[in-house]
Amino acid sequence: MEIVIRDDAAAVHALAADIVERCVVAGDHLGGPVLGLATGSTPLGVYRELGRRHREEGLSFARARAFLLDEYVGLPTAHPQSYRSVIRDEFAALVDIDPTAIDGPDGEAEDVPAESARYDRAIAEAGGIDVQLLGIGTDGHIGFNEPGSSLVSRTRVKTLTEQTRRDSARFFDSAEDVPHHVMTQGLGTIGEARHLVLLALGAGKADAVAAAVEGPVSAFCPASVIQLHPRVTVVIDEAAAAGLQLADYYRYAAAHKPSWQGW
Numbered sequence: 001m002e003i004v005i006r007d008d009a010a011a012v013h014a015l016a017a018d019i020v021e022r023c024v025v026a027g028d029h030l031g032g033p034v035l036g037l038a039t040g041s042t043p044l045g046v047y048r049e050l051g052r053r054h055r056e057e058g059l060s061f062a063r064a065r066a067f068l069l070d071e072y073v074g075l076p077t078a079h080p081q082s083y084r085s086v087i088r089d090e091f092a093a094l095v096d097i098d099p100t101a102i103d104g105p106d107g108e109a110e111d112v113p114a115e116s117a118r119y120d121r122a123i124a125e126a127g128g129i130d131v132q133l134l135g136i137g138t139d140g141h142i143g144f145n146e147p148g149s150s151l152v153s154r155t156r157v158k159t160l161t162e163q164t165r166r167d168s169a170r171f172f173d174s175a176e177d178v179p180h181h182v183m184t185q186g187l188g189t190i191g192e193a194r195h196l197v198l199l200a201l202g203a204g205k206a207d208a209v210a211a212a213v214e215g216p217v218s219a220f221c222p223a224s225v226i227q228l229h230p231r232v233t234v235v236i237d238e239a240a241a242a243g244l245q246l247a248d249y250y251r252y253a254a255a256h257k258p259s260w261q262g263w
């Protein structure tokens, strides 16, 4: 794992955008880049920065495909808080990606297990995800793999914790409107992406980040499964790094990053 502590949210977003840009440029020469997109508030600044690079620097997503991390079950796709709507408005609208090249679990599917299996197949048929952006929940979830999730799980339905529903209430008119169920890429699915980029901002994420990065690998903190992945970049601000015992070493390692080693 590479753990990068940046001064503020803008610097976190800029580095994550650098990683996505490198993937998009490299992928253009191959079969086309495949991006894994998270929602929630943390990555929105990354999408805005990628939109700026598209407008001002000509960064093109024309050959990119994208897969969403998760989706609410039972929320109409047209609802403004469905993750398909969020990605359409907060990412696709800012760049030149083909909207039909964006896939996500269908939260309105009648047969949820069949839709989950279709989704894992679609990711595999696209050749797998090159760069997967991840946020982290205050309870240590990635995607919506809540505590207790199997570390090798596939895309499936999960029940949100009350804590996650409270955390998500700010996106809805009231806390009761937050759906109880989601379809999420499993921890095994996420682990098949070639590069995981986990982002966290703010003091509210400090405990979850410390557990994910320095705690035991355990279903108690699903994000800790990233420790088993060969290529992970954790990009966090100072406040989210507050619980890390080895923060000084991570800063030292970043300051002495070999010049030949890119992101």
Ligand code: F6R
Pocket (backbone or CB within 6 Å): 037, 038, 039, 040, 041, 042, 043, 069, 070, 134, 135, 136, 137, 138, 141, 142, 143, 144
């Ligand atoms: C969203 C997702 C979640 C969020 C997490 C953090 O697609 O999969 O894991 O990344 O709940 O949310 P924010 O960024 O709003 O704090």
